[in-house]
Amino acid sequence: MSYEPKSIETKWQKRWEEEQAFEPSRDQSLPKKYILSMFPYPSGRIHMGHVRNYAIGDALARYWRKQGVNVLHPIGWDAFGMPAENAAIKHGLHPKKWTYENIDYMRKELSALGLSFSKEREFATCDPLYTRWEQEFIIRMFEAGLLYRENSTVNWCETCHTVLANEQVEEGCCWRCDNPVVQREMPGYYIDIVRYAQELLDDLEQLEGKWPSQVLTMQRNWIGRSQGLQFRFELNDASKAKLHGCFDGYDVFTTRPDTIFGVTYSALAPEHPIVKHLIEHKLLDDEIIQRIQAMINMSERERSQAEKEGYPLGISVIHPLTGEDIPVWTANFVLASYGGGAVMAVPAHDERDYEFAQKYDLPIKRVIEGGELPYTGDGVLVESGVFTGKPNREAMKEIIAFFEAEGLGSSQINYKLRNWGISRQRYWGAPIPLVHCERCGLVPEKLENLPVTLPDDVEITGEGNPLEKHPTWKHCACPQCGGPAVRETDTMDTFIQSSWYQFRYATHPSKWETTGIDKEDSAYWMPVDQYIGGIEHAILHLLYARFFTKALRDLGYHDIDEPFSRLLTQGMVLKDGAKMSKSKGNTVDPDAIVERYGADTARLFILFAAPPQKELEWKDSGVEGAFRFLKKLYSRKEKVTHSVLPEIEHDALAPKGKEARAKVYEALRKSKDVFEKTFAFNTLIAATMEALNALDKQDDPSVWSEGMYILLHLLEPIVPHIASELSEELFGRKNLREMIPLKEEVFVTESVTYAVSINGKRRTEVAVPADADNETIAAIAREAGARWLEGQQIVKEIVVPGKLVNFVVKPA
Ligand SMILES: [Zn+2]
Numbered sequence: 001m002s003y004e005p006k007s008i009e010t011k012w013q014k015r016w017e018e019e020q021a022f023e024p025s026r027d028q029s030l031p032k033k034y035i036l037s038m039f040p041y042p043s044g045r046i047h048m049g050h051v052r053n054y055a056i057g058d059a060l061a062r063y064w065r066k067q068g069v070n071v072l073h074p075i076g077w078d079a080f081g082m083p084a085e086n087a088a089i090k091h092g093l094h095p096k097k098w099t100y101e102n103i104d105y106m107r108k109e110l111s112a113l114g115l116s117f118s119k120e121r122e123f124a125t126c127d128p129l130y131t132r133w134e135q136e137f138i139i140r141m142f143e144a145g146l147l148y149r150e151n152s153t154v155n156w157c158e159t160c161h162t163v164l165a166n167e168q169v170e171e172g173c174c175w176r177c178d179n180p181v182v183q184r185e186m187p188g189y190y191i192d193i194v195r196y197a198q199e200l201l202d203d204l205e206q207l208e209g210k211w212p213s214q215v216l217t218m219q220r221n222w223i224g225r226s227q228g229l230q231f232r233f234e235l236n237d238a239s240k241a242k243l244h245g246c247f248d249g250y251d252v253f254t255t256r257p258d259t260i261f262g263v264t265y266s267a268l269a270p271e272h273p274i275v276k277h278l279i280e281h282k283l284l285d286d287e288i289i290q291r292i293q294a295m296i297n298m299s300e301r302e303r304s305q306a307e308k309e310g311y312p313l314g315i316s317v318i319h320p321l322t323g324e325d326i327p328v329w330t331a332n333f334v335l336a337s338y339g340g341g342a343v344m345a346v347p348a349h350d351e352r353d354y355e356f357a358q359k360y361d362l363p364i365k366r367v368i369e370g371g372e373l374p375y376t377g378d379g380v381l382v383e384s385g386v387f388t389g390k391p392n393r394e395a396m397k398e399i400i401a402f403f404e405a406e407g408l409g410s411s412q413i414n415y416k417l418r419n420w421g422i423s424r425q426r427y428w429g430a431p432i433p434l435v436h437c438e439r440c441g442l443v444p445e446k447l448e449n450l451p452v453t454l455p456d457d458v459e460i461t462g463e464g465n466p467l468e469k470h471p472t473w474k475h476c477a478c479p480q481c482g483g484p485a486v487r488e489t490d491t492m493d494t495f496i497q498s499s500w501y502q503f504r505y506a507t508h509p510s511k512w513e514t515t516g517i518d519k520e521d522s523a524y525w526m527p528v529d530q531y532i533g534g535i536e537h538a539i540l541h542l543l544y545a546r547f548f549t550k551a552l553r554d555l556g557y558h559d560i561d562e563p564f565s566r567l568l569t570q571g572m573v574l575k576d577g578a579k580m581s582k583s584k585g586n587t588v589d590p591d592a593i594v595e596r597y598g599a600d601t602a603r604l605f606i607l608f609a610a611p612p613q614k615e616l617e618w619k620d621s622g623v624e625g626a627f628r629f630l631k632k633l634y635s636r637k638e639k640v641t642h643s644v645l646p647e648i649e650h651d652a653l654a655p656k657g658k659e660a661r662a663k664v665y666e667a668l669r670k671s672k673d674v675f676e677k678t679f680a681f682n683t684l685i686a687a688t689m690e691a692l693n694a695l696d697k698q699d700d701p702s703v704w705s706e707g708m709y710i711l712l713h714l715l716e717p718i719v720p721h722i723a724s725e726l727s728e729e730l731f732g733r734k735n736l737r738e739m740i741p742l743k744e745e746v747f748v749t750e751s752v753t754y755a756v757s758i759n760g761k762r763r764t765e766v767a768v769p770a771d772a773d774n775e776t777i778a779a780i781a782r783e784a785g786a787r788w789l790e791g792q793q794i795v796k797e798i799v800v801p802g803k804l805v806n807f808v809v810k811p812a
């Protein structure tokens, strides 16, 4: 019978389902592996990127299971988010219905790929039971002061009608819809991720060598730690008076305190409270006020790309060391979100400050000797009071010490990382479980009232927040005083859900009703041993999940420091050189491939076409090739005569039989490294293909039986259906349940006979190991020809591989 993937695959998928073959054991004395591929968003259909992501994870899960290791390999659905609402607006479908229908459909698609997921641990993050615990975490964070409400300038996407976190703004544009982000002032909820900045930075060290270095670098840069001096610029008396006594000064932060004697002006962000005050009280010209308003309305990106622009504010501060008056400007390059929105400007030693000073004809004062201005290198200080003549690095420390001793300022560590804005003005998300009461203020909902669920009867139009507009939902009793109160209508950023799902899987489902994260189960399963997902999550999801892990640890939910021990970032799937996308029309539908060739072919191709970390170019011919290999593998079952691993006397075999065995065992030897270290499945698959070719060149039935026994064992994690089918028929699947030991005698290489010649005259022969290098061959030949070489000087040695060694000699 020929290879019919459909019937084989249906049969095995049914069998696995009946046997509940992939549920982990509850025996926590067993060695464990937690293999996790990032869970999908239920957008409607799976794409090739999913197939790749899950084929990699599945191969690892199946490999470890075969070693007798207790494997947790779960799947779930990252199910809140905007596309559900967009579908509602476009097609009038309720987001809940749309989401759960998509999940049902995609679950079938994934199961048609034969992925060995635990079924009992599956959940969707929009399940009320998941929300229940998430809301509890949010309340705990609120009580711990880790979550707070604040009025501030936020990133606002006009297209998505919602706020975005800094991490979700990519080059000034919305990460989802790619439209420019604008700045808006509004109240919102923030999580104090900056409190964990140092730990998030320090713990990257333990991930060194286990996470791609590129991801570690991106996280380091995003956290952006810098050390410097924070000090206060005091306003002079005239300026204080001008500002109606509302301000006496402001703080600035600098990483270059060594240049402080070169300060010639100071600049404030256009959003700075002092600038605001000047505008509100019309203390600036109308025209300037208009220009400043225009700067405020620009996104950070536009501002960073725009030409430097600024205006004098007609006020001055006092230089803390020289007592000189320093003019204050507002400038578009000063960002409100960094260092308090105020800077000291040293045009001689800072490119940005220099450009600005040039444009507005501000004084430039050199205080470090060195090259052309602006000079940003090291050197000796000049015109710097008592610090003159010192190397700038040394002076930096001394100046900080001086400020501290005089009570003028202090050494300060600053981070670029901003607190995580989690408010979204959308319907399809987890409600923030807080209540506004006129008497009690902002109070958390009582735990026994959780989850706060979404109302089903909403009208989703894309305009405004449906929860805000709902006639009754937001009205409730105050959890504290019982009086009339109003629920918060903001929902949570969906990145909250994916920040802790790894702990939810680890918690046994029998405990899901009574606990969010089980400590004991977490201690056993966590951290995830191998995490697999796209590089696009390098900052967003991976930083949030690391933060959540630490925050929930400190709130007493578990004892884990880092969620993901190892990370593999898989490359994209391309077609015709570009990322597959519907808009480009270059997608390949996984369902169609499975329908035509079977899941095993799809999995084999995707793991064979490139190493997982690299981009993969889709090739129809490659799929055909994968299919042909499986057909051939299937047909060779007829060669098998033994139902157990046969005993073979290696030396008695014909050379082709020996070669075939060597190839088979070479693949086996390679497999450990591939599954445990390199994940270079492509090289393992190539080795099994070579082995099958070598088996074809001989006809010893024992060698065939042994070869198939081992090759099916090796291929099972990659092509589980065909491997299970043949293994059952031929070996009662015994080959899939045991570790197969390497046989060293197989690797003893044959020897090759070399002629030994002296000055072209053949003198003798010698046997040389087939894998010896030229140097070894020459050495063996020298020894064999010793009696002819005596008293001669060797001028040249010529090794003709596989044939002879010739010595050119002359009398010594
Ligand atoms: Zn958007």
Ligand SMILES: [Zn+2]
Binding pocket: 437, 438, 439, 440, 441, 478, 479, 480, 481, 482, 483, 485
């Ligand atoms: Zn109250």
